[in-house]
Amino acid sequence: MSQEKTDFLERSKTFWNPGKTQDWQDMGIDLVIDHREKYYLHDMDGRRLIDVHLNGGTYNLGHRHPELVEVLKAGTSRFDMGNHHFPALARTALAEALAESAPGPELRYTAYGSGGGEAIDIALKTARHATQRRKIVSIIKAYHGHTGLAVKTGDDRFSKLFLSEDTVGEFVQVPFNDLNTMEDALKRRDVAAVIMETIPATYGFPMPEEGYLPSVKQLCERYDTLYIADEVQTGLMRTGELWGCTKYKVQPDIMVTGKGISGGMYPIACVLISEKCGGWLKEDGFAHMSTMGGAELGCVVAMKTLEIVQRPEVRSVVHFISDYIRSGLDGIMEEYSDFFIGIRQHGLIMGLEFSHEEGAKPVMKYLYENGVWAIFSALDPSVLQFKPGLLMTQSECEELLRRVQIGIEQAREEVLGVRNRRSIH
Amino acid sequence: MEPQIRTLVDISESQASLSGRADIVLERARWASYIFQRFDKKRTMKIVDAVANVAHSHAGEWAEQVVVETGFGVVSHKKLKNEFTAKPLVDYYREQDLVSMRVKEEKKIVEIPRPAGVIFALIPSTNPISTLNFKIILALITRNSIVISPHPAAKKSCIDAVRILTEAAISSGAPEGAIQVLETPSIPLIEEFMSSPKTNVILATGGTAMVRAAYSSSNPAIGVGPGNAPVFVDSSADIALAANQIVTSKSFDNSVLCTSESNLITLTDVDKPLRKSLKNEGAYICNNNEVVQIRNYLFHPNGFNVEALGRDAVWIARECGIRVPKKTRILVTPINSIGIEEPLAREKLCPVLSFYVANSPKQAIAQSRATLRATGAGHSAVIHSQNERMILDFASRVECYRVVVNASCSLGASGFNTNLAPSFTIGTGFYGRSSLGENLGPQHLIHWTQIAYNSDPSVAFGKFNELSLSLDGPLPRSPSDGVPGSPKSRRVDTTSTSTSFSIDNVNREELRKLIAEELKNVLKK
Numbered sequence: 001m002s003q004e005k006t007d008f009l010e011r012s013k014t015f016w017n018p019g020k021t022q023d024w025q026d027m028g029i030d031l032v033i034d035h036r037e038k039y040y041l042h043d044m045d046g047r048r049l050i051d052v053h054l055n056g057g058t059y060n061l062g063h064r065h066p067e068l069v070e071v072l073k074a075g076t077s078r079f080d081m082g083n084h085h086f087p088a089l090a091r092t093a094l095a096e097a098l099a100e101s102a103p104g105p106e107l108r109y110t111a112y113g114s115g116g117g118e119a120i121d122i123a124l125k126t127a128r129h130a131t132q133r134r135k136i137v138s139i140i141k142a143y144h145g146h147t148g149l150a151v152k153t154g155d156d157r158f159s160k161l162f163l164s165e166d167t168v169g170e171f172v173q174v175p176f177n178d179l180n181t182m183e184d185a186l187k188r189r190d191v192a193a194v195i196m197e198t199i200p201a202t203y204g205f206p207m208p209e210e211g212y213l214p215s216v217k218q219l220c221e222r223y224d225t226l227y228i229a230d231e232v233q234t235g236l237m238r239t240g241e242l243w244g245c246t247k248y249k250v251q252p253d254i255m256v257t258g259k260g261i262s263g264g265m266y267p268i269a270c271v272l273i274s275e276k277c278g279g280w281l282k283e284d285g286f287a288h289m290s291t292m293g294g295a296e297l298g299c300v301v302a303m304k305t306l307e308i309v310q311r312p313e314v315r316s317v318v319h320f321i322s323d324y325i326r327s328g329l330d331g332i333m334e335e336y337s338d339f340f341i342g343i344r345q346h347g348l349i350m351g352l353e354f355s356h357e358e359g360a361k362p363v364m365k366y367l368y369e370n371g372v373w374a375i376f377s378a379l380d381p382s383v384l385q386f387k388p389g390l391l392m393t394q395s396e397c398e399e400l401l402r403r404v405q406i407g408i409e410q411a412r413e414e415v416l417g418v419r420n421r422r423s424i425h
Numbered sequence: 426m427e428p429q430i431r432t433l434v435d436i437s438e439s440q441a442s443l444s445g446r447a448d449i450v451l452e453r454a455r456w457a458s459y460i461f462q463r464f465d466k467k468r469t470m471k472i473v474d475a476v477a478n479v480a481h482s483h484a485g486e487w488a489e490q491v492v493v494e495t496g497f498g499v500v501s502h503k504k505l506k507n508e509f510t511a512k513p514l515v516d517y518y519r520e521q522d523l524v525s526m527r528v529k530e531e532k533k534i535v536e537i538p539r540p541a542g543v544i545f546a547l548i549p550s551t552n553p554i555s556t557l558n559f560k561i562i563l564a565l566i567t568r569n570s571i572v573i574s575p576h577p578a579a580k581k582s583c584i585d586a587v588r589i590l591t592e593a594a595i596s597s598g599a600p601e602g603a604i605q606v607l608e609t610p611s612i613p614l615i616e617e618f619m620s621s622p623k624t625n626v627i628l629a630t631g632g633t634a635m636v637r638a639a640y641s642s643s644n645p646a647i648g649v650g651p652g653n654a655p656v657f658v659d660s661s662a663d664i665a666l667a668a669n670q671i672v673t674s675k676s677f678d679n680s681v682l683c684t685s686e687s688n689l690i691t692l693t694d695v696d697k698p699l700r701k702s703l704k705n706e707g708a709y710i711c712n713n714n715e716v717v718q719i720r721n722y723l724f725h726p727n728g729f730n731v732e733a734l735g736r737d738a739v740w741i742a743r744e745c746g747i748r749v750p751k752k753t754r755i756l757v758t759p760i761n762s763i764g765i766e767e768p769l770a771r772e773k774l775c776p777v778l779s780f781y782v783a784n785s786p787k788q789a790i791a792q793s794r795a796t797l798r799a800t801g802a803g804h805s806a807v808i809h810s811q812n813e814r815m816i817l818d819f820a821s822r823v824e825c826y827r828v829v830v831n832a833s834c835s836l837g838a839s840g841f842n843t844n845l846a847p848s849f850t851i852g853t854g855f856y857g858r859s860s861l862g863e864n865l866g867p868q869h870l871i872h873w874t875q876i877a878y879n880s881d882p883s884v885a886f887g888k889f890n891e892l893s894l895s896l897d898g899p900l901p902r903s904p905s906d907g908v909p910g911s912p913k914s915r916r917v918d919t920t921s922t923s924t925s926f927s928i929d930n931v932n933r934e935e936l937r938k939l940i941a942e943e944l945k946n947v948l949k950k
Contacts, residue, residue, distance in 0.1 A: 065445075066441040066444060066445060067436065067441050067442055067445040069441065070436045070439050070440075070441035070442065071434055071436050074434045074435075074436050074439070075433075075434045078433075078434065079433075079434075089433060090433055093431045093433050095428075096428035096429055096430065096431065097428070097430055097431075099428040100428040100429075100430060207906030207907045207914070208906075208907040209907055210907055210908070210909050211909070212907065213907070239905065240905070247905060247908050248907065248908060300433060300434045303432075303433070304436075307430075308445070308449075311449055313449040313450055313452070313453040313602070313605075314449060316453050316456070316457075316601040316602050317449070317452055317453050317456055317602075319601070319902075319903075320453075320456035320457075320459075320460070320600075320601075320602075321456075322903040323900040323901065323902060323903045324456075324459075324900060325903075326901075326903035326904070327900050327901060327903075342914070343914055344906055344914060345903055345904050345905075345906055345914055346904070346905045346906050346907065346908070347903070347905060391449070391452065393452060393455065394455060394456055394459045
């Protein structure tokens with residue numbers, strides 16, 4: 001490590017976040033991201049990493065996508081964040097673009113947050129207003145953000161520390177893929193909404209079983225509960241369709257998108273709200289306010305992102321990448337079948353399963369050493385989140401697989417303490 | 426109220442936007458080409474035949490569409506061209522295997538075909554469907570992806586045709602994106618495609634400016650120059666037959682083929698009988714005043730009047746105020762000189778044929794060379810003669826790469842009625858500032874990896890004849906877990922231990938403990 005980086009890390013610990021800075025050093029990840037472009041991160045000491053973490057899909061289109069940079073620059077000649085009290089050109093234009101591409105015709109209004117957590121809070125508040133109920137059901141090990149309400153829907157790992165966990169029983173958690181428990185939670189007809197990541201990301205992308213999500217939606221309808229789809233990580237063409245819930249034939253009452261919606265160029269998150277849930281917008285439109293929520297520059301970038309991801313070419317490239325990476329990973333899995341034991345996949349959303357409960361951590365470390373950045377699932381560290389970008393080229397994918405094969409081989413060797421099988425033959 | 430998509434900040438003309446639009450099309454093409462290269466001959470030819478059949482069956486319909494859209498050409502002739510570039514083209518190349526490896530025992534060399542990858546193909550307005558048929562089929566035969574850039578004047582017809590051909594290709598197994606069409610061709614966007622590192626080769630058929638731009642793009646390009654074919658009728662020729670061939674060829678599709686005869690050169694003793702025979706075939710020989718009128722109409726200070734492009738002889742005569750019989754097929758304009766001072770000696774993509782009488786065969790050849798100096802270098806020429814010496818002298822002196830003998834040049838130089846390779850891209854070679862001297866064929870769209878053994882006779886050559894390339898075909902579709910009907914994700918069965926693994930006897934729980942210990946150590950590091 002360069003002296004420059006050592007000095008910088010000290011400053012990071014002193015002035016920014018000592019715990020987080022140190023934890024990464026302890027895990028063997030001394031990354032300080034400097035220059036970034038396409039699907040590459042360049043560490044401040046010059047190493048290049050292929051990014052398959054993409055900050056949960058924020059960088060679906062790659063880092064600093066030239067068209068997003070251009071539209072942001074051009075946008076600054078006319079717009080700034082805007083004044084959130086007034087009708088705004090860009091906010092309405094993006095709302096129309098979202099309504100046009102929404103997973104169902106009922107989703108008409110868009111309310112804005114400055115980030116995903118705020119957007120989730122808006123979604124939950126909207127559901128509570130619409131149903132006049134307080135309870136929210138989410139999935140065990142769910143993750144929807146860190147703001148006031150959002151943090152209560154998730155694992156208490158993030159709320160207890162701040163004495164912010166639910167103490168009055170308004171937030172109920174049920175196991176994923178378990179319809180009976182879900183029904184038990186809903187049948188007292190006191191639940192405002194079920195909030196559901198279409199595929200729970202931070203839990204390592206466990207895949208919904210066939211029929212699970214549509215059945216949850218049916219249960220919601222039966223008990224007059226609203227269905228909120230958190231499409232922050234599964235939306236924007238990662239599944240080969242614009243919204244993941246469309247693939248599972250679910251039309252949510254409220255949908256949240258964030259992260260990738262503005263390609264990492266300007267913070268914005270959006271809540272799509274159906275006519276029947278949007279009562280507060282008529283009753284008291286000033287009820288939720290956010291100076292930076294729906295910043296107009298963010299809207300301009302988000303409109304361009306939506307346009308890009310919906311190009312027909314992108315859809316086929318996503319299929320090519322999904323098939324190609326899968327086929328390569330299958331080969332690697334065959335080679336190290338005692339360690340790399342499964343792949344959860346829906347399009348470009350992948351979770352690589354390892355045979356040990358914390359197996360994804362050493363894999364992350366060895367991938368890092370081999371020039372690939374992928375992160376373990378915080379709430380299930382046996383699974384590595386593996387999220388290739390939407391626009392990766394064949395040679396980038398080939399390069400990625402080449403490095404992943406070596407990284408997994410090395411991680412396995414260290415974890416299992418055995419030489420590669422090929423050398424035993 | 427319905428939602429509208431509105432662009433508040435328009436960046437469509439920016440460099441970033443142009444590059445982005447080109448990039449995603451080319452990237453899809455590259456992925457398609459990667460998959461396509463995994464296809465064997467049988468799988469490839471299934472696609473080629475499906476596309477050729479569809480092209481063939483739409484030949485007439487598309488000919489009509491193009492004539493309506495561009496306003497020029499002859500439907501029945503375009504239909505012929507469209508058919509010619511469908512099934513017969515495929516049959517011509519059917520036996521030429523450009524997919525499998527070839528073993529050259531005697532040279533101890535094995536050759537593996539390596540497709541170019543992504544072809545960017547410019548389509549002219551004059552022969553749009555036939556050219557796009559031709560280029561698409563060549564691309565498919567060689568397992569390349571192709572992006573078609575239609576001429577704006579024939580855009581709609583081209584886009585419709587490419588869509589139908591693409592459907593045929595995909596439904597017979599071609600990878601998505603193997604054929605694409607540029608729906609909004611503009612010069613800056615085309616330049617973006619041409620200069621992109623994701624384009625492997627440009628096939629430029631069209632105006633000189635485009636062809637030069639292709640060569641300046643920094644990418645490999647096969648561009649061909651314009652034609653201006655001299656046709657020499659010497660004293661030994663069968664005059665009646667020559668006249669018949671010339672008029673038929675010159676009037677074919679109203680002379681929009683670059684292989685069409687442009688300047689008729691003959692000798693004093695042939696002059697009168699040839700004029701008579703030309704008239705018999707439906708040619709109208711203009712008088713001096715009419716020649717002036719046609720010259721002024723066809724050539725403006727800035728060049729050829731595109732209004733006249735592909736119009737029929739009667740239409741042009743009317744525009745020039747000349748009364749001609751209704752059945753007139755071509756207009757013949759006698760001229761007294763060839764060279765810079767005579768615009769009528771240049772390429773005329775309409776049924777107007779200049780007519781020059783030389784004093785001697787030597788002068789006729791000199792004048793033929795002069796026509797190609799003006800324009801059309803490296804392209805085509807014709808001779809009507811029974812004298813092989815004359816044919817040889819003519820052919821070896823005119824600066825072009827194909828000389829058609831006693832046949833129509835339109836159809837002969839492009840391989841319709843000669844044994845030249847059937848082609849809608851006629852290489853104009855070094856004379857015509859092109860990288861290609863022959864008629865474009867599929868062989869120009871691949872290179873070969875050569876496996877070479879030591880030539881010393883004592884070194885044995887490998888047994889390759891029993892082998893073939895590992896061509897695995899399309900990739901299996903990846904799963905969409907949880908979506909009914911999606912392929913299932915595989916999961917390694919962790920209860921069975923692998924035979925080659927050295928810790929077979931350790932039970933699973935113990936293994937877990939071991940791993941946990943190891944892992945702790947790893948994570949402590």
